[in-house]
Amino acid sequence: MTQTTKEMTSGPSLPLILNFTFPLLLGNVLQQTYSLADAAIVGKFLGIDALASVGASTSVVFLILGFCNGCCGGFSIPVAQKFGARDYVTLRRYVSVSLKLAAVMSVLIAVITSLLCALILRTMRTPANIFDGAYIYLLITFAGVPCTFFYNLLSSIIRALGDSKTPFWFLLFSAVLNILLDLFCILVLEWGVAGAAIATVFSQGVSAVLCYFYMYRKFDVLKPQGSDRRFRPELAQQLLYIGVPMGLQFSITAIGSIMLQSANNALGTACVAAFTAAMRIKMFVMCPLDSLGMAMATYSGQNYGAGKPDRIWAGIKSAALMMVVYSLAVALVIWLAAEKFALLFISPDETEIIADTALFLHINVSFFILLGSLSILRYSIQGAGYTKLAMFSGVSEMVARVLVSVVVVPLWGFWGVCFGDPTAWLFANLFLVPAFIYVYRRLHLIVAKERVLS
Template sequence: MATTTKEMTTGAPLPLIFNFTIPLLLGNILQQTYSLIDAAIVGKFLGINDLAAIGASTSVVFLILGFCNGCCCGFGIPVAQKFGAREYETMRRYVSVSLQLATLMSVVIAILTCIYCADILRSMRTPDTIFQGAYYYLLVTFIGVPCTFFYNLLSSIIRALGDSKTPFWFLLFSTILNIVLDLFCILVLGWGVLGAGIATVVSQGISALLCYFYMYRHFPILKGTADDRKFRMPLAKNLLYIGVPMGLQFSITAIGSIMLQSANNALGTACVAAFTAAMRIKMFFICAFESLGIAMATYTGQNYGAGKPERIWQGIKASTLMMMVYAVCTFTILMFTSDKISLLFVDASETEILRDTVLFLHVSCYFFPILGLLCILRYTIQGAGYTNLAMLSGVSEMIARTLVSIYAVPVFGFLAVCYGDPVAWVAADLFLVPAFIYVYRRLKRRKGASSLLSA
């Protein structure tokens, strides 16, 4: 039975965005649930040092995989725009070229990152007590870059067609397989943090392969001729023009995170463990903002292609309302239960780590509305194809985190680490608000010019 696509160019924006966001949110919750379980297994069964080993490489993983994921999201934007404009032949050609680019880019990235893996960890001042574990975990993650790249690209293409449910089911399968392999590799085979990395790569590779065959079998709109599958340089250039800035935006943001994590690493293993636990919990709660942003990228891309900028502004208002409701609920939960949630990762006897974890979460949740607005505006701007502006917002984040790392952490210690992300979110919003106003005015002028030409 063929899977249906869905246009988001007509109908009330709020229910459209909400219904599209829910599968994305469930998928992100699955990913973060696995991340929590993975950290809990490592922290409880392998110890604080192994938990810190994974945490010490978190920002580096985000640097590389964030670039890959950003490129994949960017490659999906022309697909969404052509789908919204109902130019299905060009859309299919974009899909084929994006898969060819993904093959080349993922292999090159995997090779380069594997070669420089140890040097990256040394540059981050990773403590000697956790260096070996962090190296093995990072090396396996880099080897699996092609699996991650293709999995995210295929999911992005499917979402561009208005279907956010199918990627969720593949993610559900991947998460369950990941947890099973995690337990098997760590508890049965005794491979430690190396086993955690292997479990993730294998589960994503299998899911990517299944997703590819399913997509072409169940989405008739993607089935084309041999001519549609040819490599086309103009389309490749446009994909790279949109995708690479999105990838760089993630990576530039991650550079600031690496600076912050490097400064935190210098504070000792206890601070690294607290940072790792707090980040896992925080990422679990903020995945709704990311999901809402991804929904806005698809919504904006389709309405941009359809020439309906007024619907983009309606979508901004609807998504902001949903974001604020969620931010208030999340604030309430974290302010009263952070200490209990933290016990999932460390024993109650580790009082210093628990105290720092709770402090990090309390500071972060005050700034969640700022983060929510950041995700909505950034992805909306990306969906309209202005990925260079979104990349510059990442530069704002990087500068803010770098300044906190260099000047605040040495003076205020872990308290400054807690404020690293919130300061970066504020800096990004100070750029994104006027950037969105600029983009929206351009879209309205473009529509006015098109109306005059057609009159």
């Protein structure tokens, strides 16, 4: 039995996007469960210093893994576009070339970043009492980059064909495996923070293997024919042209995050622990916004390929409605229960750290509409193939976080850290709104020209 694909080039946009987003959301929630499980188990069983060790390099991990994930998302855009255009031969060739590029890129990234771990942590002013734990956690995470790269690439390809459910089921299995391995490695084998990192890397590797075998066994349009497996430099160039700017967008954004986290690290271990717990909770509750954006990338890509720019605008309006409803709801929940969420990671007697964690969450969720707008517009622009514009929005975020780190944090301390992300979201939106207007007009011109020529 073969798996059917799903087109989003006709029919009402809201139910299409909602149905496509839901499995993505569940998958993102599970992926964040990796981080939640690591932090919660480490914080409860190994203590505040160990929790700070896991979180001291969060922004650096985001820089590297964000680049990988951005490249994967970029590699899947031509797949979505060719699927929307029903050009299945070129689609298969793009998939084959993307896998070869992923193999080379992921190994190179893993080697280079693993060699630079100590330098990175020293540059970020990591406190001496948590340096060793932070180093081993970062080293194992970087060594496992190929697992993360391939899972994200394969799941992105599957989603580009309209199937957002299957990657979720594989991720569900891996999330459960990750939690069990966390407990086994930390409590039974007593491997400390290294055990948490190993559990996460191994679990993502399992997801990647499952996605690979499923993809080629179940999708008829992916089954290679003739010379489809041959490496094609012209397709590789096109994939890199789209994927690298998307990866750089995340990395450029992360540079600002590194500056912000470095400023926070200088405030001491307690602030690092509060930042770690708050970031894990924030990343979890922002999953629906990320998922909505990812759905818009596929939706936009397919409708761009089908020559239907008006459907992209209709999709953005539908996504914006869902985003506003969720942002208001989650803000209410976090304002009422932030301290209780903090207790997942922190002992009740650590009252100062709990208060700082709640402060960070209260400020950030109050600006989630800005984050949701950013996600919808950025991914829609990427799906239409204008990845360089999306990258420049990352530059806006970086500038905002650097300004907050250099000017605001020295004056306001942890309060300044709390306003770092909302300021970055505002700066990004100031760029993305006019950028989308430009892209939308360009798409109409392209479609009009194609109709004249045909």
